[in-house]
Amino acid sequence: MSMNGKPKFAMYWAASCGGCEIAVLNIHEKILDVDANFEVVFWPVAMDAKYKDVEAMPDEAITLTLFNGGIRNAENEAMAHLMRRKSKILVAFGSCACAGCIPGLANLSTREQIFEAVYDGVSTDNPMGLRPDFQWAAPEGNLHIPEFYPVLKTLDQVVAVDYYMPGCPPESHQIAAVVDLVIQALQGNATLPPTGSVIGAGTSTVCDECPRVRNVKTIQQFTRIQHLTEIDPNLCLLEQGIPCNGPATRSGCGALCPRANAQCIGCYGSSDSAFDFGARLMTAFASVIEGKEPAEIERVLDTLPDPVGQFYRFSLAHSLLRAAPLVLEEEEQYATHQH
Amino acid sequence: MMSKINHSTTERVGVYVCHCGSNIAGVIDVEAVAQWAAEHLKDRGVVIARDYKFMCSSLGQELIEKDIQELGLTRVVVAACSPHLHEATFRVACQRAGLNPYLCELVSIREQASWVHTDKHAATEKAKAIVSGGVERVLHHTPLDPLHVPIHPATLVVGGGIAGIQAALEIADAGFPVYLVEREPSIGGHMAQFDKTFPTLDCAACILTPRMVSIGSHPNVTLMTWSEVTNVAGYVGNFTVTVKKKxxxxxxxxxxxxxxxxxxxxxxxxxxxxxxxxxxxxxxxxxxxxxxxxxxxxxxxxxxxxxxxxxxxxxxxxxxxxxxxxxxDEIVTLQVGNIVLATGYDLFDARRVAQYGYARLANVFTSIEFERLSNAAGPTNGNIVLRDGVTVPKTVGIIHCTGSRDRNFNNYCSAICCMQSLKFAHLVKERTGATVYNFYIDIRTTAKAYDEFYQRVLEEGAIFVRGRVAEVTDASRMPNEEGKLIIQVEDTLAGLQRRIPVDMVILSVGLEPRRDSHEVAKLFGISCSSDGWIIEKHPKLDPVATMTEGVFVAGCAQGPKDIPNSVAQGAAAAARVLGRIQQKEIALEPVRASVDESKCSGCRICNGLCPFNAIIFHEDRMVTEVNPALCQGCGTCVAACPAGAISGTVFSNEQIFAQMEGLLLHNIEHPPLTEGVLA
Missing domain, CATH: 3.30.70 (Alpha-Beta Plaits)
Known part of the structure; x- marks a missing residue:
């Protein structure tokens, strides 16, 4: 408890876009409840605070930390350990912290390939072919910047996580509900779910919340939604050949995208009982592809232009495979080098 | 999020490594595997690990039973052959010792290790990994009880050819009701069209029609011809079948x-x-x-x-x-306990081999046309004549393997064409005295008295030319070819090209699955090969059962075969059905899929996938259910469910992931594997 007796709240961003922070602010007047019930001690995007302020706190001084973003570099990892140590409840907040999300797709590329894209891209003027040096002996002393890791990791691949709150970003009404729950729990009016639970989301999949009519399905071919001039507003998108990830994606968003005539892209990750989102969805799609002959099946599959983007857009870093083989090799070499 | 590794266990696991004579021990150091398991898997609950020459022998089984009782084992892992062979053996052994049979796991170190590797060290290391996988898996097993369902005493036989007739008569004679459904106006099948049957040259009708009459007058047989099965619901012992009587x-x-x-x-x-x-x-x-x-x-x-x-x-x-x-049309609903499918075959369409000229050259006949020509009750009263109805041929060419053993059509051997062709050769000789040529690839006369028949036809003077016929044409090049059909063939024994002018060509066409076999298989919840033949449960040891309990197959529906084999299969299927009926109830394997309704979102991905029609969708609640009595535990829906709402007993995610962790030796401190062993 702090000086004013309120429990402490923190939010931190690692490798992420900032959308999660916006989503928290987007809970509108509920934010006043946060303020009324918590003392916000650390939230780089919203207030000024220094890492050393956190370091100075006693362990477990912060009641609730929402940690968003993946672990891309040494700073991210150090902060993950620090926030873990200082927090009673550490929530992997948003798709990046839970499953890697878009930054995790970089696990398909080696560090050098990533640097090439960033420092030698067509829009970059870098005639000397400069690359970041993580250590630099300057006249004033050794300078260093956080080292860029070969593989992006999810928060739970680095530290123990109490709860997972999926979504890219988590829906504001779900954030509000979770904040309410924690407040109620602190006041002794509610109990928190068991450690390791997914909070702020449903237990089944998006189809459960989707009002579209569903039938027994077969897919003759996939069509990218932007190539369609007309979409039946009432029929299951998958049955229209639109590769909708709703069947495999955890419920909780209220099927926002399908209601807006857009396919679910899977940001809430998999349900409790599905281990690997992409593998689940691939077998599901493959099961309903029409055609008995291999060539026919091949033809249907070829209409799906970006399989990794389709099946692992949000979960590559947390999948069974985690990264491309070359990248995993680099990670192994890096680990050996560190020891 | 799922935890991957079960870090500690209170189970007491026994590991039994089989030598299988030299089948396993010849390649794998079984003693080392057992020792390794005893030492390294101690933390994983292994309290005893033994190796034995034949675990499946009664002495081997007694070893396990004794350990269960004396050491208080709560789980058993047997590393031996494929579960297809001895899973039941070891489960029953556990049961005898008072352990639930489903707490036993059989892992294969024979088919998956010793038989497929030559490097002894690597194979031994792999066997260790397989054992480790089995141990991790068995920790997640739960006791299961089989489902008991009653068996309805009536049987449906589909198809009134000789195989179906035989099956129906056997069951009816044993005193149980049979519904025989045939889509043609009469039973009899293809056999009723034949003149003589090889190799004895019995008149087909003379031996078939008494059986047909028995069917027609049998008090236990309800004969439904000009009828087709339109729907099958239910499961072994309790099928509800809908038949359309046209x-x-x-x-x-x-x-x-x-x-x-x-x-x-x-x-x-x-x-x-x-x-x-x-x-x-x-x-x-x-x-x-x-x-x-x-x-x-x-x-x-x-x-x-x-x-x-x-x-x-x-x-x-x-x-x-x-x-x-x-x-x-009348729709009839039947209650039956078992089903025998004897739906037969279709003939290969000879027009597909365009170079043989069938349907273009008048005097090219198919084998079934020749059967009718030579049949005394046929359109020519048994006179073997050309298409003009009067001219008796002086030279006849019989082309074997039309459409069979041919990568352009069917790769398989149709099994009956050699003998059928020899029969034709004999009949032509006997009835017309014509010169007969047989064009063959290989002569296959393997059954009882078949080769003797071949010798007889040879002695009768039929000429045999070994080679696949290239073409049958009416374009003559020589004076002696005028007005004839010329068979162009490479005589592979003589090593030369030959042109043989004949008056009549008989194409010995092969057998093909029924054109609608895939639909029929779907209707009855069974599977057929990509060719379309119905797949039996085991090609050698269970040839008349299918993967669906209570559905049996007999005759050519399962693959090309001759009359004796079809009859034998009909009788065999009947024996299997009678065994079931006598038991009055059946214990079903509790390997089943089930849906967690709270996780099912009603996406309906799985709805069309079940090969056994076990999936029901509840529109009102928007959830899917799996009927446990219909489910055969194949796992198709489990794999397809994108929400992970369907799980399979004995094949749960936990069990499979645990087995993978074990295989990768994640739970062992010092992985002893050399590189590449698991590749």
Whole structure:
């Protein structure tokens, strides 16, 4: 408890876009409840605070930390350990912290390939072919910047996580509900779910919340939604050949995208009982592809232009495979080098 | 999020490594595997690990039973052969010792290790990993009880050929009711079309028709011809079958089978079913005189009254007023406990081998056409003549393997064509004295008395040319070829190209699965090969069962075969059915899929996938359910469920992931594996 007796709240961003922070602010007047019930001690995007302020706190001084973003570099990892140590409840907040999300797709590329894209891209003027040096002996002393890791990791691949709150970003009404729950729990009016639970989301999949009519399905071919001039507003998108990830994606968003005539892209990750989102969805799609002959099946599959983007857009870093083989090799070499 | 590794266990696991004589021990150091398991898997609950020469022997089983009782084992892992072979053996052994049989896991170190590797060290290391996988998996097993369901004593036999007739008679003679459903107007099948049967040259009708009569008059047989099964629901012991009895337009209660209607019907139709297009029937007809049942059917597509609204000659002349033009299709529902599929085969369409000229060159005949030609009850009264109906051929060429053993058509051997061709050669010789050429790839006369028949035909002077015929043509090059059919063939024994002029060509066409075999398989919840033959449960050890409990297969529906084999299969299927009926109830494996309704979102991905029709969708609650009695535990829906809402007992995610962790030796401190062993 702090000086004013309120429990402490923190939010931190690692490798992420900032959308999660916006989503928290987007809970509108509920934010006043946060303020009324918590003392916000650390939230780089919203207030000024220094890492050393956190370091100075006693362990477990912060009641609730929402940690968003993946672990891309040494700073991210150090902060993950620090926030873990200082927090009673550490929530992997948003798709990046839970499953890697878009930054995790970089696990398909080696560090050098990533640097090439960033420092030698067509829009970059870098005639000397400069690359970041993580250590630099300057006249004033050794300078260093956080080292860029070969593989992006999810928060739970680095530290123990109490709860997972999926979504890219988590829906504001779900954030509000979770904040309410924690407040109620602190006041002794509610109990928190068991450690390791997914909070702020449903237990089944998006189809459960989707009002579209569903039938027994077969897919003759996939069509990218932007190539369609007309979409039946009432029929299951998958049955229209639109590769909708709703069947495999955890419920909780209220099927926002399908209601807006857009396919679910899977940001809430998999349900409790599905281990690997992409593998689940691939077998599901493959099961309903029409055609008995291999060539026919091949033809249907070829209409799906970006399989990794389709099946692992949000979960590559947390999948069974985690990264491309070359990248995993680099990670192994890096680990050996560190020891 | 799922935790991957079960870090500690209170289970007491026994590991048993089988030598299988030298099958396993010849490649794998079984003692080392057992020792390794005892030492390294101690933390994983292993309290005893033994190796033994034949675990499946009664002494081997006793070892396990004794350990369960004396050491208080709560889990058993046997590392031996494939679960297909001895899973049941070891489960029963556990049960005898008081351990739930499903707490036993059989892992294969024979098919998956010793038989597929030559590097002894690597194979031994792999066997260790497989054992470790089994141990991790068995920790997640739960005790299960089999489901007991009663068996309805009635049986459905589909198909009234010789295989179906045999199956139906065996069951009916044993005192149990049989429904025999046949889609043609009469039972008899292909055999009824034949003249003689090889190798004994019995008259086909003489040996077949008594059986047909028995079916027709048997008190335990309900015969439903001109009928088709349209739906099958339920499961072993309790099938509900819907049969469509197509309108015959004949009141069978009144019809005496006198045949006046057929005689008086003015409409002649080419009979391309029974007479293979060589003869005519009427619009009201029985396919052949000895048809069972005796009642005719009116072919409404060709009947003048149905097409033009006038005629009704049959109605006027029928002495018992049995003609009923207002009859409609009738839907009948049957309750049966078991089903025998004897749906037979279709003939290869000879037109597909264009270079043999069938349907273009008049005197090229198919084997079934020749059967009708040589049949005394056939369109030529048994006279073997050319298409003009009068000319007796002086030279006849018989081309074997038409459409079979040919990568352009069917790779398989149709099994009956060699003997059928030899029979034709004999009949042609006997009846016409013509010179007969047989063009063959290999002669396959392997069954009882078959090769003797071949010798006999050789002695009768039939000429055999070994080679696949390139072409049958009427384009003559030599004077002696004029007006003849010329067979162009490479004589592979003589090593030269030959042109052989003949008057008649007989194409010994192969057997193919029924054109609708895939639909039929789907209807009955079984599977067929990509060719279309129904897949048996085990090609050697369970040839008449299918993967669906309670559905059996007999005759050519399962693959090409001759009459003796079809009869044997019909009888075998009947024996299996009778065994079931006698048991009165059956214990079903509790390996089943089930849906966690709270996780099912009703996406309906799984709804069309179940090969056993076990999936039910509840529109009102928008959830899917798996009927446990219908489910065969195949796992198709489990894999397909994108929400992970369906899980399979014995194949749960936890069990499979644990087995993978074990295989990768994640739970072992110092992985002893050399590189590449698991590749």
């Amino acid at each position: 309108a015959r337009y004949i009141n069978t209660d009144l019809c005496t089978g006198c045949g006046i209607c057929q005689e008086k019907c003015p409409k002649k139709v080419i009979d391309d079913t029974f007479e293979a297009g060589l003869g005519y029937r009427k619009a009201v007809y029985t396919p052949f005189p000895q048809a069972v049942p005796k009642y005719p059917v009116i072919d409404h597509v060709n009947c003048t009254y149905f097409q033009k609204g006038t005629c009704r000659a049959c109605e006027k002349l029928c002495p018992t007023d049995a003609i009923d033009f207002n009859q409609e």
